[in-house]
Amino acid sequence: MPELSENFKKNLTGFLENYQNFHTLRLHMPGHKGKSLIRSLAGAYAWDITEIHGADSLFEANGILKSAQQETARIYQTGATFWSAGGSTLCIQAMLAQMKAEHRTILAARTVHRAFLNSCVLLDLPVTWIFPRSGSLIGGYYDLSDFEKALQQTSQPACIYVTSPDYLGNLQDIAGLSRICRKYHARLIVDNAHGAHSAFLRENQHPIANGADFCCDSAHKTLPALTGGAFLHVRNSEDAGKIQSHMQMFGSTSPSYLIMQSLESCTDWLAGQGREAIRQCEEFAEQFKNQLSEKYELIGTDPMHLTIRVNGLEFSRILRENYQIECEYADKTCLVLLLSPMLTQQDFARLSAVLLDFCPSGEFIPAQNPPELSRFAEIVCDLRTAALSDWEMIAPEQAEGRICAAVQVPCPPAVPIVLSGERITKETIAFMRFYDLDRIAVMKNIETNHQKF
Ligand SMILES: Cc1ncc(COP(=O)(O)O)c(C=O)c1O
Structure with a gap:
C-alpha cells in the first residue's frame, strides 16, 4: 500500500496527492479519467476531480474544503470566507441575493462591472445610482455626502455597493462609507475584485478591515490563483449563514477542483512568503511610480495598478510590437498595467527600462478626453x-x-x-x-x- 502523506484529509492538495498515489480506477466524473488529450496540460488533468468520497463539496463544505476556507478567513481576518470557482461574478450574485433576502434597496456607485448589473437583472433588484464627482465612468472618485444624501432619502433598509479599487486603481473611502452605513443601519458591499492583495499591504487596506459587511476578491486578478478563483468575505460571522446557499443558487454543481487547489495554495502562500512578496511589490511600485511621475501623469492609488494617462491604444501598440509587453487595458484615455507580487526583480527591471528609458513621454502620445455624458438619462423601463x-x-x-x-x-x-x-x-x-x-x-x-x- 502507498504511504499516506501527513496532509491526508488535512488539505485538498494532500488529499489529491494521496488519491493519485493509490492509482484508483476512476469510475466517476470527469470523463477524462485524469488523462489529458493535450500535451501542454498533461499534468493538470490528473488533479481535476469531482466531489468524490473525502473530497468534500464546496457549497455544503464539511471536511477539507471547510477547513481550507476557514484558513483563508483566518489570514484575511474575516468573520467567514467562501471560495468561488466562478470568479467575483458568483460572489456578487450571492451578496446581492443576500440583500434581496434582507429586503434592502440598492444604492450603487455608477462605476460598476456588468456582473453587478446582470445580478440585479436576475434578482429583479432596482438600483439608485450615485455618480462620481471626478474621473470617468470607468474610474472615478465619489463624495461621501452623496451617499449620505441618498441614504437620507431612502425610507427602506438600504445597502451601499461600491467598486474599489476600480479598473483604473482608484480607491474609495471605505472606512468613511462604513461609518455612514452604520449611522443609517445600511449594509456596505464592496466589489474588491481588483484588490485581493489589499489585506497584505503595509497598511491593511482590505474592505473588511475598513468596515465593509461583505466583499469579493478575484484572487486570480492580482494573486497567484487560477483564472476564476475568488473569495467572498463576510465581516461578521453571524451574516455568513445563508451565503453558501446563495452561492449554490448561482454556481455550477461542478466547481473546478483545479481552481480550488489554486485557492488553497494561494492561501498557504499568503500565510507564508506571500505577505513579504506583496510588500516588496508595493515598495517597488511606490518607487517606480515616483520616478515615472516625472515623465507621465499617473492615475489611481492602488499599488498593483499602474495606470498612465496617455493615448493607451497607441502606447499599448508600442509596448506590444517593440517590447513584447502586453497590457491589461488600453483606451484613448489611459493605459493600465497590472502588477503582481509574482513579478520578479528582472521583470521590474525590464519594465523600468522600457518605460523610463525607451518609451516616448506622455506629451507625445497624449490622452484624449471622452465627450461629455449626462448623468441624467431618461429611464423608460426597469x-x-x-x-x-x-x-x-x-x-x-x-x-x-x-x-x-x-x-x-x-x-x-x-x-x-x-x-x-x-x-x-x-x-x-x-x-x-x-x-x-x-x-x-x-x-x-x-x-x-x-x-x-
Ligand atoms: C470591477 C470588477 N468586478 C467584478 C469583476 C468580475 O470578476 P470575475 O472575472 O472574477 O468574475 C471584474 C472582472 O473584470 C471587475 O473588473
Whole structure:
C-alpha cells in the first residue's frame, strides 16, 4: 500500500496527492479519467476531480474544503470566507441575493462591472445610482455626502455597493462609507475584485478591515490563483449563514477542483512568503511610480495598478510590437498595467527600462478626453424588463431614441455606458464611438415588451 502523506484529509492538495498515489480506477466524473488529450496540460488533468468520497463539496463544505476556507478567513481576518470557482461574478450574485433576502434597496456607485448589473437583472433588484464627482465612468472618485444624501432619502433598509479599487486603481473611502452605513443601519458591499492583495499591504487596506459587511476578491486578478478563483468575505460571522446557499443558487454543481487547489495554495502562500512578496511589490511600485511621475501623469492609488494617462491604444501598440509587453487595458484615455507580487526583480527591471528609458513621454502620445455624458438619462423601463426583452443589435448611429436592452459592453473594462431601460441619446452615441463600440442591443418593441417579468 502507498504511504499516506501527513496532509491526508488535512488539505485538498494532500488529499489529491494521496488519491493519485493509490492509482484508483476512476469510475466517476470527469470523463477524462485524469488523462489529458493535450500535451501542454498533461499534468493538470490528473488533479481535476469531482466531489468524490473525502473530497468534500464546496457549497455544503464539511471536511477539507471547510477547513481550507476557514484558513483563508483566518489570514484575511474575516468573520467567514467562501471560495468561488466562478470568479467575483458568483460572489456578487450571492451578496446581492443576500440583500434581496434582507429586503434592502440598492444604492450603487455608477462605476460598476456588468456582473453587478446582470445580478440585479436576475434578482429583479432596482438600483439608485450615485455618480462620481471626478474621473470617468470607468474610474472615478465619489463624495461621501452623496451617499449620505441618498441614504437620507431612502425610507427602506438600504445597502451601499461600491467598486474599489476600480479598473483604473482608484480607491474609495471605505472606512468613511462604513461609518455612514452604520449611522443609517445600511449594509456596505464592496466589489474588491481588483484588490485581493489589499489585506497584505503595509497598511491593511482590505474592505473588511475598513468596515465593509461583505466583499469579493478575484484572487486570480492580482494573486497567484487560477483564472476564476475568488473569495467572498463576510465581516461578521453571524451574516455568513445563508451565503453558501446563495452561492449554490448561482454556481455550477461542478466547481473546478483545479481552481480550488489554486485557492488553497494561494492561501498557504499568503500565510507564508506571500505577505513579504506583496510588500516588496508595493515598495517597488511606490518607487517606480515616483520616478515615472516625472515623465507621465499617473492615475489611481492602488499599488498593483499602474495606470498612465496617455493615448493607451497607441502606447499599448508600442509596448506590444517593440517590447513584447502586453497590457491589461488600453483606451484613448489611459493605459493600465497590472502588477503582481509574482513579478520578479528582472521583470521590474525590464519594465523600468522600457518605460523610463525607451518609451516616448506622455506629451507625445497624449490622452484624449471622452465627450461629455449626462448623468441624467431618461429611464423608460426597469433594468430587468429591458435586459430580458426581445432585442436587436444595431449600430449606435441607428439607436438614437431607442431603449437599451441587455448591456453588452466588452470586458475589460465591462463598465456599462448606458444601462438597460435607458433611452439612447446623441451623447450616448458619441461616447460609445469614442470607446470604439460599434454595436448596441436595443429593445425591439417597447409596447410588446413592456410587461414585467
Ligand atoms: C470591477 C470588477 N468586478 C467584478 C469583476 C468580475 O470578476 P470575475 O472575472 O472574477 O468574475 C471584474 C472582472 O473584470 C471587475 O473588473
